Amino acid sequence: MDIAKNEITAFIGPSGCGKSTFLKTLNRMNDLVEGVKIDGNIYLDGVDIYNDMDAISLRHRVGMVFQQPNPFPKSVYDNIAYGPRLFGVRKKAELDEIVERSLRQAAIWDELKDRLKKSALGLSGGQQQRLCIARTLAVEPEVILMDEPTSALDPISTSKIEDLVVELKKKYTIVMVTHNMQQATRVSDKTVFFLLGEVIEAAPTEELFSMPKDKRTEDYITGRFG
Helix, strand or coil: CCCCCCCEEEEECCCCCCHHHHHHHCCCHHHHCCCCCCCCCCEECCEECCCCCCHHHHHHHEEEECCCCCCCCCEHHHHHHHHHHHCCCCCHHHHHHHHHHHHHHCCCHHHHCCCCCCEHHHCCHHHHHHHHHHHHHCCCCCEEEEECCCCCCCHHHHHHHHHHHHHHCCCCEEEEECCCHHHHHHHCCEEEEEECCEEEEEEEHHHHHHCCCCHHHHHHHCCCCC
């Protein structure tokens, strides 16, 4: 499977079919699972991420946004500044610039600019998720992995995040797990259908939904199971 630069690739399939597990191999989150065994190779810009790259620098380049918003119990400002500080940015002016840029990129600066010193835990779910996206953007990754980023959100917040994701692909490569097929058709350029731990089909989104090549894909997208 090839994941193209500056495109949104969606992973779809029924619950438990391996979408999130596979997504987590792309930034080696599965390394943290006890007894995990990984076969095969994954290359980022031609470099094998399991054999020729350490996990820390990989996660700097491949950020992740989870299903449940997970802000740190710190201020909005400190949430965004956390990653840059970890990578050695200390000057306040530089941190201020990164915080503003990241919140603007996540389309939430106007809502939060007067609340930077307040706890991130006081934000709504949709705001928390956009804050988590801003926190990921703060370390300037190349790829952003999203594991069902809107499944815990209301329709208005979901719509904001979808608009944001489409905007972000101008600068980033995005891989998104979604259980919502309408979401995949709205935002993704390419869709990959998983079933029972296997990739059944991968194609441009319009093609996969209008002319699936595999009967199992057709059965899933027409609602015969799932």
